Amino acid sequence: MAVFTAVSLDDLSQWIKQFPLGRALALQGISSGIDNSNFFLTTERGEFVLTIFENLGIKQLPFYVQLMRHLAERGIPVPAPVPNADGELVVTLQGKPAIIVSRLSGASQMDPQPVHCAEVGRMLARMHLAGQDFEMTQPNLRGLDWVGATAPQVLPFLSEAEAALLRTEVAFQSEFAATAGYAALARGPVHADLFRNNVMFEGERLTGCFDFYFAGVDTWLFDVAVTVNDWCIDLATGALDEARVRALLDAYHGARPFTPEERTAWQPLLRAAALxxxxxxxxxxxxxxxxxxxxxxxxxxFERILRERIERTAPELPV
Structure with a gap:
């Protein structure tokens, strides 16, 4: 999240009348992240988040927005999109597509303990199960095809050691993705970016998760790997903390048991998420x-994390 497109209260005064939110009273840019323009929006009806999409095409947006609505309707604590008077969820603002969603309560937990990781694991499993009957489909746009297309663009900027690591890991992941074991992994809509700053807590209680704009259909295990690589590590070294890993994986497994194929693919998928x-x-x-x-x-x-995952075996998935 960042602010690429400037918006003022005056800009919103007429635009917001199409929503059942009353007048816009305050607007504050959100500086974290780097992909969309985001604002905390206060109206006469409460607190919301306004997002202006900078990179996503209009044809891609229905997947993200409808997925959030689908999950919210099934009791998953995610921001609920607000429709305008015509029932539209995405409306142009400043010449770009925009959306208003409900604002979650709580704050990000940037020093997670095992109890927080268990909450995240349980919620992630519930999210995967709730998305099984979501009818829309879109691939993970930061999946292996993107990796193959993007790696050559950054290689000229890298040191010899960095370039060697990138080439080797891209080749490893390409080979693994061609295996029968990978093809057998359970799939569905995934968040794909469930970092600490995308989840809200009040004390030890998880109140919601947000920022679904990297979501897509991928293996559920990749989503778990992305989450473990952020929630369960020592930030200085990238090393996994076993107590937090066990808490997250056990809680996930209690809600949606891991399969034998997933247990085999766990170590490679942790590397894929780091890459x-x-x-x-x-x-x-x-x-x-x-x-x-x-x-x-x-x-x-994440270079440190990738090297850690290559050099050291992570705790195994529960049976």
């Missing part, structure tokens, strides 16, 4: 876009 975010951060760091508020992420963080 995806190392590559995206390399791209954003070396080929940045202009933004009014921009917080670029350090690519070396």
């Amino acid at each position: 995806r975010f190392w590559l995206s951060r390399l791209y954003d760091f070396h080929l940045p876009r202009a933004a009014e508020l921009l917080t670029p992420h350090d690519p070396t963080h």
